[in-house]
Amino acid sequence: MMDIELPKMHPSQQDMDLIDILWRQDVDLGAGREVFDFSYRQKEVELRLQREKEEEKQQQRQREQEKALLAQLQLDEETGEFVPRSAPLTQDTVTSAQITQNGPFAELDGDAMSFDECMQLLAETFPLDEPAESAPPCLDTSVPPSTDLMMPPDIPTCTHNPLLPGSLDQAWMELLALPELQCLNMQMQESLDMDGFMKPSAEAQDPNYSQYLPGMDHLSLVQTEVCPPEYINTYDGSFNTMVSPNLSQMSLNVPDVKAEFRPEEFNEMFYPEMEVKVNSGPLVPDGGNMVSQLAEISSNPPVNPMDLQSFSPGSFSSGKPEPKAEFQDSDSGLSLDSSPQVSSPGKSLNGDGSFGFSDSDSEEMDDSPGGMESDYTEIFPLVYLNDAAQGSLSSKPLSDQQEMKVKNQKIEPAEANGHSKPPFTKDKQKKRSETRLSRDEQRAKALQIPFTVDKIINLPVDDFNEMMSKHELSEAQLALVRDIRRRGKNKVAAQNCRKRKMENIVGLEYELDSLKEDKERLMKEKSERSSSLREMKQQLSTLYHEVFSMLRDEHGKPFSPNEYSLQHTADGTVFLVPRLKKILVKNN
DNA sequence: TTTTGTTGTCATTGC
DNA sequence: ACGCAATGACAACAA
Numbered sequence: 001m002m003d004i005e006l007p008k009m010h011p012s013q014q015d016m017d018l019i020d021i022l023w024r025q026d027v028d029l030g031a032g033r034e035v036f037d038f039s040y041r042q043k044e045v046e047l048r049l050q051r052e053k054e055e056e057k058q059q060q061r062q063r064e065q066e067k068a069l070l071a072q073l074q075l076d077e078e079t080g081e082f083v084p085r086s087a088p089l090t091q092d093t094v095t096s097a098q099i100t101q102n103g104p105f106a107e108l109d110g111d112a113m114s115f116d117e118c119m120q121l122l123a124e125t126f127p128l129d130e131p132a133e134s135a136p137p138c139l140d141t142s143v144p145p146s147t148d149l150m151m152p153p154d155i156p157t158c159t160h161n162p163l164l165p166g167s168l169d170q171a172w173m174e175l176l177a178l179p180e181l182q183c184l185n186m187q188m189q190e191s192l193d194m195d196g197f198m199k200p201s202a203e204a205q206d207p208n209y210s211q212y213l214p215g216m217d218h219l220s221l222v223q224t225e226v227c228p229p230e231y232i233n234t235y236d237g238s239f240n241t242m243v244s245p246n247l248s249q250m251s252l253n254v255p256d257v258k259a260e261f262r263p264e265e266f267n268e269m270f271y272p273e274m275e276v277k278v279n280s281g282p283l284v285p286d287g288g289n290m291v292s293q294l295a296e297i298s299s300n301p302p303v304n305p306m307d308l309q310s311f312s313p314g315s316f317s318s319g320k321p322e323p324k325a326e327f328q329d330s331d332s333g334l335s336l337d338s339s340p341q342v343s344s345p346g347k348s349l350n351g352d353g354s355f356g357f358s359d360s361d362s363e364e365m366d367d368s369p370g371g372m373e374s375d376y377t378e379i380f381p382l383v384y385l386n387d388a389a390q391g392s393l394s395s396k397p398l399s400d401q402q403e404m405k406v407k408n409q410k411i412e413p414a415e416a417n418g419h420s421k422p423p424f425t426k427d428k429q430k431k432r433s434e435t436r437l438s439r440d441e442q443r444a445k446a447l448q449i450p451f452t453v454d455k456i457i458n459l460p461v462d463d464f465n466e467m468m469s470k471h472e473l474s475e476a477q478l479a480l481v482r483d484i485r486r487r488g489k490n491k492v493a494a495q496n497c498r499k500r501k502m503e504n505i506v507g508l509e510y511e512l513d514s515l516k517e518d519k520e521r522l523m524k525e526k527s528e529r530s531s532s533l534r535e536m537k538q539q540l541s542t543l544y545h546e547v548f549s550m551l552r553d554e555h556g557k558p559f560s561p562n563e564y565s566l567q568h569t570a571d572g573t574v575f576l577v578p579r580l581k582k583i584l585v586k587n588n
Numbered sequence: 589t590t591t592t593g594t595t596g597t598c599a600t601t602g603c
Numbered sequence: 604a605c606g607c608a609a610t611g612a613c614a615a616c617a618a
Contacts, residue, residue, distance in 0.1 A: 461606070461607090486597095486598095487596080487597065487598095489607075489608080490596085490598080490608090491597080492608095493608055493609065495596095496609085497608085497609055498594090498595090498610095500609085501610085
C-alpha cells in the first residue's frame with residue numbers, strides 16, 4: 001500500500017530515502033520491490049554479503065581463540081575446574097564480552113575500559129533494580145565515545161556524522177503518526193516480540209522512555225549502520241548479551257534511527273538486510289534468555305514489591321521528583337509514542353507480571369468483587385487518576401498526552417489479537433498471580449500504606465500488630481491492610497487446599513488401582529482354587545471307583561455300588577457300609 | 589461459541 | 604472472642 005502512495009508524496013532524494021526505509025519495512029510484508037532502484041542496491045547487498053562473510057569467519061576464529069584463552073585463564077585461577085565467577089551467568093558473559101571487545105579494540109578504543117565498566121555495571125545493576133534509570137545514563141555517557149572510536153575511518157559507508165535535522169525528525173514523527181504507517185510499528189513490535197524482546201522492562205512501559213534514546217541511538221546505529229560487519233560480529237553474542245535488556249530492544253527500533261538521520265546513511269541503515277540479521281539473529285537466544293532471566297529476577301519475591309511499583313507507568317507519573325526531572329529533558333518522546341516498546345504499556349506489564357497501572361488493571365480493580373473492599377476501592381481509582389494526571393502534566397502539553405493515549409489505544413487492540421501472546425504463554429499462570437498481587441500492591445500504594453504487601457501477609461500476628469501500631473493509619477488503610485492480609489493468607493490457603501485436594505485425588509486413585517489389582521489377584525486365585533478343587537474331586541471319584549471295584553465279597557463277587565458305599569473316618573480308616581438302611585428308610 | 593482448567597476471592601466452619 | 608486454616612462455592616480469565 002505504501003509503495004503506491006508514498007512515492008508521489010516524496011519526490012526528493014532525501015524523502016526517497018525515507019520511503020526506502022518504509023518500503024524496506026514493507027518488504028517483510030511482501031510488498032513489491034521493483035518500485036525502487038533495485039539493481040544498485042542489489043549490488044551493494046552482494047558486496048556486503050561477501051565482505052561480511054569473510055570478516056565473520058575471521059572474527060569467528062578470533063573469538064574462538066579468545067574464548068579458549070579465557071577458559072584457560074579461568075582454569076588456572078580456579079582449582080582445575082571451570083568455575084564461573086562469583087557473579088551470576090550474566091556476569092560471565094560480560095567478562096567474556098570484555099575480553100572479546102578488548103582484543104580487537106585495544107589499540108583503537110581508548111575508552112574501552114570505561115565502556116566495559118559501564119557494561120559491567122549495567123549487567124550488575126540492571127537485573128536488580130531501577131532498570132529504567134540506571135542503564136540508560138550509563139550508556140549515554142560511555143557508549144557514544146567508544147563507538148566513535150570503534151568506527152574505522154577507512155570504510156566510507158560507515159562515516160558517522162551525528163546530525164539531528166529537526167525537519168527530518170518532524171517528518172518522521174508525521175510519517176509514523178500516519179494511521180497507515182502504524183503497521184510499521186506493529187511489524188517492528190511483532191519482530192521484537194518474536195525475538196523475545198518484548199519482555200517488558202520498566203522503560204518499555206515508560207511513556208517518557210524516549211529520553212533515553214539519544215544515548216541509545218548511538219548503539220542502535222552502531223549495530224545497524226555505523227559498525228562494519230567485523231565489529232558487529234565482535235559484539236555478536238557479547239555486546240548484545242551484555243546490553244540486551246535495553247539495547248537489543250532498540251537496535252531495530254525505527255524511531256531510534258530518526259534521531260541521527262542522514263539521507264546517505266539511510267541506505268546503509270536499512271538497505272543491507274544481512275546486517276539486520278546479523279544483529280537480530282544471535283540476539284534471539286542470548287537476549288531472550290537474558291531478558292527472561294531478568295524478568296524473573298525482577299519479579300522475585302525478595303525484591304521489595306513497593307520498590308517495584310516505582311517502575312510502573314503509574315508511578316512514573318506519580319509526581320516523584322527524580323523521574324520527573326529526567327523526563328523533562330526529553331520532549332522527543334512524542335515521536336516515540338508510536339514506537340513499539342511504548343505502544344502497549346498495559347500488555348507488556350502484564351506480560352512479565354511486573355507491577356503497574358494499566359488500563360486493564362484499573363478496570364479490573366473497579367470490578368473487584370466483595371463489599372468489604374468497597375471502602376478503599378472507592379478511594380483508589382481517584383488516587384490513581386490524580387497520579388496519572390499529575391504525571392501527564394509533568395512535561396508535555398495536554399494535547400500531546402491525549403494524542404499519545406489515542407495512539408496507544410490504537411495499537412493495543414491489535415496486539416491483543418495475539419501477536420505477542422506466544423512468548424508469554426508459559427508465564428501465564430505466573431502472570432496472573434502477580435497481576436493479582438499487583439492489585440493489592442497498587443491499592444496499598446494508592447492508600448500510601450507504609451508496609452509491603454509481603455510483610456502485611458507473611459508477618460506473624462504479633463509482628464504484624466506491632467508494625468501496625470507503629471503507624472497511624474486511617475480507617476480505609478486499616479481495612480485495606482486487613483483485607484490484603486486476609487486475601488493473601490486465604491490465597492495461600494486455597495493453594496494449599498487445592499494442592500492437598502489434588503494429592504488426595506492422586507492418593508485415592510493410587511489406592512483404587514491397588515484395590516483393583518488386589519481384586520484381580522483374588523479372583524484369579526479363587527479361580528485357581530476352584531479349578532484345583534474340581535480336579536481333586538475328580539481324582540477322588542476315580543480313586544473311589546477304583547477302590548470299590550477291587551473289593552470282593554465272600555463269594556468272590558464284586559459289591560454292587562447300589563447296595564454298598566465306601567466311607568472313611570477322620571483317622572483314615574475306610575469302611576464298606578451297606579446302603580440297606582437308606583433303602584429301608586426310603587421304603588418307609 | 590462452548591468447554592474446561594486455573595486462580596483468586598468470599599463465606600463459612602471448626603480448631 | 605479472636606485469629607487462622609480449611610474448604611465449598613462462585614466468578615473471572617485463558618486456552
